Amino acid sequence: MLRQIEGSRAVAETVALCRPEVVCAYPISPQTHIIEAVGVMVKSGELAPCEFINVESEFAAMSVAIGASAAGARAYTATSSQGLLFMMEAVYNAAGLGLPIVMTLANRAIGAPINIWNDHSDAMAVRDAGWIQLFAETNQEAADLHVQAFRLAEELSVPVMVCMDGFILTHAVEGVDMLDQSTVDAFLPPYEPRQVLDPDSPVSIGAMVGPEAFEEVRYLAHLRQLDALDRIPVIAAAFEEATGRRSGGLLSTYRTDDAETIVVALGSVLGTIKDAVDIRREAGERIGVVGITSFRPFPFQAVRDVLCGARQVVVIEKAFSIGFGGVLATDLSLALHGTDCTLRSVVAGLGGRSITRLALEDLFATAARGQLEALTFLDLDHGVVERERERMMATRRSGPSAENILRDLKAPRRVGAKEKS
Amino acid sequence: MTETPFAITLDVGSSRANHTGSWRVERPVYVDRLPPCNNACPAGENIQGWLYEAESGNYEAAWRKLVEENPLPAIMGRICFHPCETACNRVQVDEAVGINAVERFLGDLAIENGWKLPSAGADTGKRILVVGAGPAGLSTTYHLRLLGHQVRLVDSAQKLGGMMRYGIPAYRLPRPVLDAEIARIIAMGVEVQLEHNVVNIDRERTDGGFDAVFLAVGAQLGHRVNIPAGDSTRVLDAVNFLHQVADGDAPMLGRRVVVYGGGDTALDAARTARRLGATEAVIVYRRNQEHMPANGEEFGQALGEGVTMRWLSTVNRFEGDRLILEKMRLNAEGFPEPTGEFEELDADALVLALGQNTDLSLLDQAGDVVVNNGVVEVQPSMMAGASGIFAGGDAVPADRTATVAIGHGKKAAHGIDAFVLGRTPPIVERHELATFERLNTWYYSDAERTVRPELERVRRQSNFDEVVGGLTEENALFEARRCLSCGNCFECDNCFGVCPDNAVIKLGGSKRYEFDYDFCKGCGICVKECPCGAIEMVPERI
Amino acid sequence: MTTRPVRFYQVGSFAVGNRLLEDGDRTVQSDLNRANSIDSGHRACQGCGEALGARYALDAAMRATNGQMVAVNATGCLEVFSTPYPETSWRIAWLHSLFGNAPAVATGVSAAMRVKGKPEVRVVAQAGDGGTVDIGFGCLSGMFERNDDVLFICYDNEGYMNTGVQRSAATPPAARTATTDAVGPEPGNAFGQGKDLPRLAMAHDIAYVATATVADLHDLEAKVERAMQFRGARYLHILVPCPLGWGSASDDTIHIARLAKETGLFPVFEAEYGKVTSVSHIRRRTPVEEYLSIQRRYAHLFGKKPRTEVIARIQAIADRNIERYGLITDETVGATREVTA
Incomplete structure (x- = not known):
């Protein structure tokens, strides 16, 4: 049923259809609307049986999920940003124990400086944790991915993180075709754990593993993720069969067939990119788009297959590895190794900065001219940066950069006066 | 269960493949030590053994164990001076176990129930x-x-x-x-x-x-000393005196009876004299109370019955109905020496209790x-x-x-x-003594000794009814259970319980325990926490 | 419920078992068929108090729950020595996740059991003192205040022993650890620090809080049993001497635990809904020297020139406990345990 609905609400209601048995919640913007909505459904009895646990931290949230999952319950939680980092140890642990927890990550920047708006720094911080990370382009996809995530997680005994852009998706109201319970029930069988805490069949879960077996354990986890590369398209196809809707999969393509330039990105920015691409197409440029849905496991082969015909690949990503560059770009460069394809990395939208269609059009025009540098920061205010650099050179106690920059932006004239002095 | 995830998840109890016994440099072994009561018993009773049965209320079994060594428990439960109780380790906790009283309880119970001694062995023809x-x-x-x-x-x-x-x-x-x-x-x-x-x-x-x-x-034969006396009939010896009383042929002693001596026979004679009607029964002894060989309990009973003492005195002679006593003093070695000072004491009879031959x-x-x-x-x-x-x-x-x-x-x-x-007598091997230091007394509950009831003093002064009563069953059980079982396992399960490595195997059914040396790391907790000192550490041969 | 005194037994009620006791009055540990929750072959040091305490507590919990129990374990000695791949010493359903999250993991397990319609399966979480009073305290406090149906057991050996004997917030004053070494003008751990977890637990008004030591098995088991009669959050704090970290003889583990209680340094009591309901009285009052002098972590107090002023400060702590909990009464001497019949 198509409804005009907030992204968070759509996700919450879809998660509820997946019959989670233990939901643990600790509030952090912009994840709050999701867990609030689930909480209401549990408290009202609409979602039952389900234990909704208000924990005292994200670390506890993931830990409660670990306990619940190990005891055979379908466990769900959601977080963002600092919350993800605060639960980081448990995030790794859940993966290490092979517990099929599903978590929504409402992507948000990481402080300091503290910032509640969207980028992908949080997701990138845990890309090596052993979780499957799926990125939603739209609220429709965000909702649909959760259903697929539970099935994928439980089939493989691997936790799955569904990443959706904070505010941009979580707080956006748009049309979402909501699933019904019978469809979800048919698609998602009850959770049958691979291992479970059971007094009648006791095992020790979470043993200490030394050098003699640790590498094998890690390699097995890697193989499970490689298995996921096979399972994700299968599950997406099954989902399409059940719902008549294409959602998920390893990646999505848009106008790539004859594209000389292909833009690659994660999440909601794909929509804006597609608008810009449409305009560039109208101007005659052979440009297309690839959206990576499955960031972990990274679909090297699928990516290579879809990109290898292009002359140039432009990666636009809302995160970067400081002192290095784009994260997704790095993965792509490996995927393109040995092809003639030129890779351009663009970092954009950090801390919620808008990525506008116009900026993208300019960017693509520059790329088309072959003038795009290897690493570009979209819409970076070089003046601000330069001024702060100068201040830092001039005096050791130049004050906090973030505040200095805010002052600069609010009072450019006074800054100018300062420059004189 | 081979379906569980590799390495992270393990099947229960698999650590038993890891034999931690190899860490050990010393091993605990169970031992039996000689309890001090058994060691002190002149009759060679296995006191701890029969108390063990009595503790469970198996009185007949206890009595049978007792009469393996001593066929007269009801008697000895009355007249034994119980060196076992003097030796008892419990003295150092509170008071000795009332072994003698329990022995009497068992002896009396046997008489009451008509329990018979074992049958005679097969005839040897000797x-x-x-x-x-x-x-x-x-x-x-x-x-x-x-x-x-x-x-x-x-x-x-x-x-x-x-x-x-x-x-x-x-x-x-x-x-x-x-x-x-x-x-x-x-x-x-x-x-x-x-x-x-x-x-x-x-x-x-x-x-x-x-x-x-x-x-x-x-x-x-009563040991005689020459006491000059005008009327020799006034001087008797205690052995004969008591024998006559036992035969129902008590001699006439008069009101004032003096008994000379400091042993148990002197007490028996004085207390008997009181029962025969003497208004005064005075014991004259050449040393003081500290050096008196008589049993302390009975001395107390004698005083309670009105027997009086004349310490540091010897009988010099009879003069009419007056006894002349010489005062003594103790030298540095505790031996009495004459002082040359004399006293008089009115006496109708003098009973000599100076030892027997x-x-x-x-x-x-x-x-x-x-x-x-x-x-x-x-x-x-x-x-x-x-x-x-x-x-x-x-x-x-x-x-x-x-x-x-x-x-x-x-x-x-x-x-x-x-x-x-025509055989050589068997040599009985004696275990090492179970000393107090080897006990861990924490585990024994604090319990004072039951004191056997004494007959009211007034009643016992004039008749020959038994002075010391027996224990009730409850009291006897209580006494028996005060036994610390020094040096011998009584299956308290402490070793079985306190082992951090589950390396003690409980055999159950009075079979005690065994160590599982595959896993015993030799920490020694079982030794330290054994209440009765029945485990010791011995160096491991490496 | 009537009570009758067990005054006749040869060894009172202090030993593990007694052939004269009724079956129901015997300890779980005296039972041939005890669960042996943690089995032989574990790699704990000789004389490990924690291995012992864990078996005592979990076996009792297994009996109290009729075997319907799962355990969650924090990282630490107990976890490391019990489950090095490929062997586990646990005979029970057991889960280890992280150092600081055992209470929360247990909450999750408990919630799962409830939602799965298996409320009879009870959850015990266990950690050392570091996993309880320090790194795990946030999760523990959260579990307490939500009143999640978990019995949390802290095996307190007064430091981070697994990592090589460092100070925790449960390390007592003057004790030498690798991070509070016996050097400088004030050797050992500082006075006036540390967390009293049982009292903090009581402040959460949870149903049941108790302390115990490995020296009094009957008391420990009774407390586990009692704890299992409640639903909701419960806390049991068990003192488990560590021969390695305390520098004590391996055979002294129980003896030292007993002295900790008899000196008053470790008050043994139980509380329900924030109120102390019973205390284990001191049976043989002992000066703290006797406890301190057999542990090398306090050796700096007993050098050529004994630090009598420091010992006096420790004695003052014991005396304050004695007063606070009323550990000495007129009837203390000769007191015997009463058991319910």
């Missing part, structure tokens, strides 16, 4: 002559019968029992008890010959065709038997000389108590057994 039917003679008789030897028991008195009958007053040892326990031995099949004086032991032995002889003639004239013709200081020299097997004459009780050098005599009797029986069957 004949043994036992001279003297006191505790030593009766004990030997019993053990000889158990071993299957025939026994003729002879005594010069009218009845069996020796000093137990003729030396110990009835208020301490009621005659029905005495009779019952003696009768039980005789019922095992014993030829008894009373009022028979053995004059020549060799002739007696040859005439009767005996393979061996046991002499338990006791010390029946043995009449060994029957040995005059007995070849290699050595008599020294009035007693018979014996070997550890109680054999005197090499000819099959054994001796025990007061007639040999030892403490003159009934308990010692019972011990002699058993020892002699085994000596005789070996002699007549």
